[in-house]
Amino acid sequence: MQNNNVLSYHKNVLYIPIVAILLIWLIYWVEIKFGYNFNKYGILPREIKGLRGIFLSPFIHSDTSHLSNNSVPLFVLLASLFYFYKQIALKVLIYGTLLSGLICWAIARDSYHIGASGIIYLLFSFIFFSGIIRKHYRLIAMSLVVIFLYGSMIWFILPSEDRISWEGHLSGFLVGLMFSYLYRKQGIIKEQYQFSKSEFDLLFDENGNFSPPKVEEEFNEDLE
Numbered sequence: 001m002q003n004n005n006v007l008s009y010h011k012n013v014l015y016i017p018i019v020a021i022l023l024i025w026l027i028y029w030v031e032i033k034f035g036y037n038f039n040k041y042g043i044l045p046r047e048i049k050g051l052r053g054i055f056l057s058p059f060i061h062s063d064t065s066h067l068s069n070n071s072v073p074l075f076v077l078l079a080s081l082f083y084f085y086k087q088i089a090l091k092v093l094i095y096g097t098l099l100s101g102l103i104c105w106a107i108a109r110d111s112y113h114i115g116a117s118g119i120i121y122l123l124f125s126f127i128f129f130s131g132i133i134r135k136h137y138r139l140i141a142m143s144l145v146v147i148f149l150y151g152s153m154i155w156f157i158l159p160s161e162d163r164i165s166w167e168g169h170l171s172g173f174l175v176g177l178m179f180s181y182l183y184r185k186q187g188i189i190k191e192q193y194q195f196s197k198s199e200f201d202l203l204f205d206e207n208g209n210f211s212p213p214k215v216e217e218e219f220n221e222d223l224e
Helices: 002-033 048-059 064-084 089-107 117-134 137-157 166-182
Strands: none
Touching: 002 048, 002 064, 048 089, 048 117, 064 089, 064 117, 064 137, 089 117, 089 166, 117 137, 117 166, 137 166
16 A cells, blocks of 8 residues: 555656646647747736746747757756655745746846746755755755756856846746745755663763662661
8 A cells, every 4th residue: 555655656746747848848849830939928028918928938948959958957856846845846836936937027138038947947946955954864965966967057047148048047046045945944854853761871871971870778677
């Protein structure tokens, strides 16, 4: 029974990442197949119609290379989020996407900003800093894996190529950092162990010196 529960849980962990990847590839296929251009549905800063991009831009990509580069880290980071932070994963994903998109809308250059990169930076930042803040050895190990695989991403939160939305990257990174602190007491946390003393422990003092308890013997004298 326990093995079935574990298997079911692992399937649930992979469900959202798989659906997300399939969905963004399906949307791109529709765009190419029928000659659409969905770029206009991206985030257009400081324009009311550009607000729709907060919800739609993660599903829109400029070309196959852009989509391919985002697919692998998005899958890995989503799976990591739902595996280690299942209690708060949806909150981080949904609220983080909305907030980082809103920040991008407020600060970015006048251009359409598209792609799932903002979510990738959100997850990357949240997972990395959560592992450090929580001081949980499994999360720290996961953080080291993340920084090893995607550590070079940090440079793309700074202005670089004109075609790269560094503002979207920066927005996601900052929101992930903020959420790692706000949710530091939710989800998986470092286990606190309580140790009880045995009779053997009572034979030693606080400094580790052998000091058995003194036994007071009472003698009753028979006066008769």
